[in-house]
Amino acid sequence: MKQTPEEVLIQERLKPGAVTLDGFLGNDNRHYHDIIAEDLDKIKELGITKEEIANRLDYFTDKALMNYDEEATIDGKYRVRYQTERGKLISPFKDKGLIPKGVITLLNTENSQQICWTPLNISMIRNHGFFEGKGAKHRLEPEMLFKALFE
Amino acid sequence: MLGLIIVNVLVFAGIGGLLALLLVLADFFLANYGDCLIEINNKKKLTVKGGNSLLNSLSENDIFIPSACGGRGTCGLCKLQVSEGGGPLLPTEKPYLTAEEISQNYRLSCQVKVKTDISISIPEELFSIRKFKGVMEKMIDYTYDTKGVIIKLIEPKSIDFKAGQYIQLQSKKYPKAKQVVSRAYSMANSPENNDHVELIIRRVPEGIMTTFIHDYCRKDDQLTLTGPYGDFYIRDSDADMIFVAGGSGMAPFKGIMEELCRKECQRHILFFFGARTTKDLFLTAEMKEYEKKMAAFSYHPVISQPEASPDWKGLTGYIPPLLEKYVRDPAKTEGYLCGSPALLAATEKKMREIGIDKIFYDSFG
Numbered sequence: 001m002k003q004t005p006e007e008v009l010i011q012e013r014l015k016p017g018a019v020t021l022d023g024f025l026g027n028d029n030r031h032y033h034d035i036i037a038e039d040l041d042k043i044k045e046l047g048i049t050k051e052e053i054a055n056r057l058d059y060f061t062d063k064a065l066m067n068y069d070e071e072a073t074i075d076g077k078y079r080v081r082y083q084t085e086r087g088k089l090i091s092p093f094k095d096k097g098l099i100p101k102g103v104i105t106l107l108n109t110e111n112s113q114q115i116c117w118t119p120l121n122i123s124m125i126r127n128h129g130f131f132e133g134k135g136a137k138h139r140l141e142p143e144m145l146f147k148a149l150f151e
Numbered sequence: 152m153l154g155l156i157i158v159n160v161l162v163f164a165g166i167g168g169l170l171a172l173l174l175v176l177a178d179f180f181l182a183n184y185g186d187c188l189i190e191i192n193n194k195k196k197l198t199v200k201g202g203n204s205l206l207n208s209l210s211e212n213d214i215f216i217p218s219a220c221g222g223r224g225t226c227g228l229c230k231l232q233v234s235e236g237g238g239p240l241l242p243t244e245k246p247y248l249t250a251e252e253i254s255q256n257y258r259l260s261c262q263v264k265v266k267t268d269i270s271i272s273i274p275e276e277l278f279s280i281r282k283f284k285g286v287m288e289k290m291i292d293y294t295y296d297t298k299g300v301i302i303k304l305i306e307p308k309s310i311d312f313k314a315g316q317y318i319q320l321q322s323k324k325y326p327k328a329k330q331v332v333s334r335a336y337s338m339a340n341s342p343e344n345n346d347h348v349e350l351i352i353r354r355v356p357e358g359i360m361t362t363f364i365h366d367y368c369r370k371d372d373q374l375t376l377t378g379p380y381g382d383f384y385i386r387d388s389d390a391d392m393i394f395v396a397g398g399s400g401m402a403p404f405k406g407i408m409e410e411l412c413r414k415e416c417q418r419h420i421l422f423f424f425g426a427r428t429t430k431d432l433f434l435t436a437e438m439k440e441y442e443k444k445m446a447a448f449s450y451h452p453v454i455s456q457p458e459a460s461p462d463w464k465g466l467t468g469y470i471p472p473l474l475e476k477y478v479r480d481p482a483k484t485e486g487y488l489c490g491s492p493a494l495l496a497a498t499e500k501k502m503r504e505i506g507i508d509k510i511f512y513d514s515f516g
């Protein structure tokens with residue numbers, strides 16, 4: 001597949017040891033374009049958009065931030081905790097600005113679906129539709145996202 | 152017919168490739184911009200070889216513009232005003248600049264190429280930022296996941312800074328990390344002890360730098376850093392001060408307390424340090440020593456999970472709700488914060504509710 005120099009650089013930055021130790025591809029050997037294409041097809045089948053997912057993740061992230069690193073119950077059924085860290089990261093996609101570090105966990109208590117994401121996940125989903133490769137530490141399966149955030 | 156198509160495709164591809172090669176060669180051999188002049192703040196003049204980025208041209212002349220991405224055009228930190236030269240604003244810069252900044256000729260110095268003489272304006276304090284070579288002198292285990300790090304400065308041998316400012320430390324490649332990264336860390340020493348830099352580094356899961364420090368860096372390893380950066384330092388006033396920190400956010404306050412104690416500061420100071428359990432507390436004895444030496448200083452560690460520390464007799468819960476009863480006069484109180492974004496957000500919100508509006512913290516860009 002023909003790639004621009006910029007795309008080659010992004011593929012390299014997604015590998016372990018570039019932006020984070022574990023990287024964003026897991027054991028997925030596909031090009032990031034193919035990962036994105038398959039996941040965007042999936043969310044289309046689910047009837048949601050990447051922007052809707054990113055907005056929902058942002059909503060819980062912002063609410064949980066004010067709870068001082070402890071678990072909060074949001075909207076009655078979501079148990080959310082944002083473990084924040086000092087420092088910021090750049091996006092492997094060369095997106096604007098620096099992105100805060102930290103991990104957010106959410107449990108939908110009605111259906112017991114739990115998910116875990118980072119602020120960088122939100123940026124990569126919103127701007128590129130990238131949910132990370134299979135086996136990556138913060139890979140977000142579209143079906144699980146749908147079940148946790150929209151059911 | 153198929154053969155003809157293939158020949159045509161090959162001919163056109165060949166011509167395209169040849170033109171691209173010619174462009175590269177022309178740029179290499181003909182695009183000699185010669186020496187260019189960079190005028191800074193209408194007073195300092197540098198002569199540099201043209202063709203390089205403004206960011207690199209300045210750093211080669213020991214002027215370090217803050218940048219977290221190493222000049223890759225992704226962090227947007229290296230903004231400065233270009234009043235003359237620099238060429239047109241590039242599409243790669245626009246997302247990082249507000250309409251007001253664009254109208255004031257702000258540019259990303261990593262994207263601006265120095266091809267002609269250029270005039271720029273930068274804050275005066277950037278002239279004091281230097282690049283340092285040092286060696287790892289000592290590492291102290293403060294807790295199970297937090298280390299004190301002392302880097303002896305080799306070249307230059309000392310750093311001028313205000314207590315509370317930060318440096319950017321550069322990692323080295325190691326088996327798990329293919330790239331060198333720079334990360335910001337608050338200095339934990341006082342400006343009087345300026346022959347070294349002391350940092351407090353907590354291990355961050357997946358962190359390239361913190362894994363380097365905790366697992367790979369050894370005594371006498373050579374390290375590179377730049378600094379000092381930031382405007383987190385004690386303001387000169389007689390207002391009461393409330394310090395709020397958590398985790399490695401202790402770092403700037405360690406340096407600040409050394410400095411305030413040396414200067415025999417008489418201001419009323421309350422220092423709240425948040426931790427989950429007693430295992431996360433460190434430097435408690437040092438802070439208690441300051442209580443003995445400074446009559447108006449008191450130290451208050453606060454444990455958020457007391458059930459995990461049954462012998463704990465001190466404050467429990469979260470810091471923000473505790474603040475109100477300790478503040479004497481909000482209008483005459485300054486808040487100084489350093490810790491996780493959640494701690495900063497919750498504390499700033501509470502302080503503003505109480506009526507404290509002079510709140511200082513460093514978000515490292």
